[in-house]
Amino acid sequence: MGSVSSPTKQKQIYLSFCGRDPAARTNISNWIERYDPSTNYWDRITEIPGLLPNEIRKCFAMVSLADSIFIIGGLKCSKVILQEPDGIALLPLQVLTCVLRFNITTKTWTHCSPLSNARFDFACSVIDGKIFVAGGQSRIGFARGISSAEFYDPIKDEWKPMPAMNATRYKCAGVTLQGKFHVFGGFAQRVDGQTSSGPFTMDRSSGEVYNAEDETWTFESRMWELDVPPYQIVAIGLKLFSPGDCLKAWKGHFEVYDEKLRIWEAVDGSHLQPFSSPVTPYGDWPPIEHKYLTIAPIGTQLYLLTGYRTPGEIPRLTSAVHMFDTSEDGNGWTSFEPVCEEGEKEICCHCCVVDN
Template structure:
């Protein structure tokens, strides 16, 4: 396992594009194994289990955290610590929440070293998180296990100073919201949201707030509320930016609704992307790309690399023996014709659970 440095982390500088290659990193767990991180290499369609998240004892897993990259480093931020317990029936496993974390860790993928970073000012899970100008921005989320209510607080981390600073509060309390940096601005979209009246008292939940977004106004240092940017009562699963476009494939209840949507900022609506339908992402598994069989999808997450959207999906394979496949589908947002590429799936023993959305980064070619 990688060592955990007690020294304050130094900022990670991005490598020049001429000497870099892209990788996608995801965190998984099983009923008995705590979080580990896998690396997917798009150039050869191979997965590699590279490290485990330090500080987790047996049967403890981290969920609801955010994982982002700056330079050649991955940051694991906040989250909800759970304990996996066995039930009365064979193979029955259930979770018990333990605590909400303020902890922030940094993993240097080049040197295989974990470091402790300054802790969040507010513990939180299921929160919005994005990177802008090599700083990490977080907003919303839940801060207490005993209260199913979001927070309006936001903060920013500067790796060069190893310091978190509060930002002004958002207009709404929200959790299970997502963040994306788009057109140079921080957008916090959707989530389960509550408004506050003029006396700062929390009013009831309304779909109007849940389908809204908040954009940070740099000049006036405040959040601007945008009505209807998400349009659904259910929080988004992921929203990612590719160039000047925003893309989404579903919500937190249905991560893949059969196609990809793109956001029209002028009309404030989401439109289906031509040619983005892909039936094999809806529910199937396969033993080969040409031989699809019905099955259950275990997880789905996406990451942008250049003009391409990489969808990482896991499926349970039919049969008495517990097996699964890891499938990768790539959508080229710049293509005029057939934009999908499906790569040969990789079969695995047992099943694993995705614990947080993936992130992509560039690193030196080895």
């Protein structure tokens, strides 16, 4: 009797959203959605627990390990209804240390050991089965980051301290490259009091690299080269890719980082305008309103997941996915059939990729 091979696991993308409905009766608290690239299918998986109606968790990190998603830290906010049309404001309530784990197989949530330091808008990445976090903000209404860092061991369910970075940082991007934790940009200020000068040595254009073997941070003065923090950075193989900065999440193309030259360059063939207004007999519609954007690396492919408000008499939110193949023999961009949403929503953190 022949052996039966186990089914091949498919990589799927998980995202966290909250609603934008201004109606008092509508709960807009966080939920998790899953996108299947093999079928271009979206489905709503679960709600994030621990929130009262109309409480929202934002600016947290969501990463995957094995068959689980981890929700780490963040900022708890409450929905406030304004008088103006579509008026919603978010009132910050608390900076969180809470860490949650969602098992995608059993569909169950569990509480993990909390962070040692409450933080939001921080850098986060996974190395060798452990979760590393650094920087962020720990206080509401205080425009300064923190330099502390820590890592999580899921086997022991405990957070362990790491040496502090050389600069306080928030809205920084974290990514793993060659087994090291890279932290890019952010609103940064050197801890040692040194001041930077010149267009390419500003603290906000710097970065830091953590080597777990000798437990040291190396300060790099030209890792980002912009005064504006990065929006998102992901790794494919030995290359880092970015879609834009926190003021313009999509620059119209991907940029790739040359680690030797420490420069970001536009990727050939990656130019794409995913938001285009339709042409009518009376002229163009007003510009499409971008609502959310995030990118996910799968193999040699970069998935750009975006939502935008479709213009017209009754504006509707449309979710669309575009895939760019970064390999030398790739076919460039592939766009998938968009999905018209029933209501407004916004993304609350960057997505993560999980083997299902």
